[in-house]
Amino acid sequence: MATISATSATFGASLKPCFKNNKLVQVTGGTSTTLKMVRAGWGKNVFPALRTSRFNVCCAAKPETVQKVCEIVKKQLALSDETELTPESKFAALGADSLDTVEIVMGLEEEFGISVEEESSQNITTVQEAADLIEKLVQKKPEA
Structure with missing residues (x-):
């Protein structure tokens, strides 16, 4: 059985996201930004080869x-x-x-x-x- 959970957070400071529509952008101005994170997982016996797979999005560089x-x-x-x-x-x-x-x-x-x-x-x-x-x-x- 697949499970999905979602969380969101709102920040009052102006953030500068790295990507928008798969392109590098800088957003200036604005007073709040909402970030949403979705996590999907699989039950123990469903698709055992995918259990260890992880999807990571990293934007470490400025x-x-x-x-x-x-x-x-x-x-x-x-x-x-x-x-x-x-x-x-x-x-x-x-x-x-x-x-x-x-x-x-x-x-x-x-x-x-x-x-x-x-x-x-x-x-x-x-x-x-x-x-x-x-x-x-x-x-x-x-x-x-």
């Missing part, structure tokens, strides 16, 4: 970081300004090979003053993954 990553990707891949990049944009789908991905990572390191380990750089396949990794490394970076 919109500014995602925007800078998009700019660097466009520059490294020589994409036109009209090319629309979203956080879900995959480097391979944009025509990047492994060397292009290395150059993108090098551009990110230079722009943000960070150092990305080789094993971490091999796991970066989308704009969002790159932005999330940058946020994580910037937080770990010691203060100068």
Whole structure:
């Protein structure tokens, strides 16, 4: 048997959501925002292979970081300004090979003053993954 639960919360402060219609946006102004979360689960004996599956939506990176990553990707891949990049944009789908991905990572390191380990750089396949990794490394970076 499937179970579904929903919760919602209203915040008085103006929030800046990361996505609207699968596009990166910033919302300014407004006095309240309502967030809704829906959780779906399966009973013990229904679809046992799906019991451990989880659906996560994560927007850890700041919109500014995602925007800078998009700019660097466009520059490294020589994409036109009209090319629309979203956080879900995959480097391979944009025509990047492994060397292009290395150059993108090098551009990110230079722009943000960070150092990305080789094993971490091999796991970066989308704009969002790159932005999330940058946020994580910037937080770990010691203060100068």
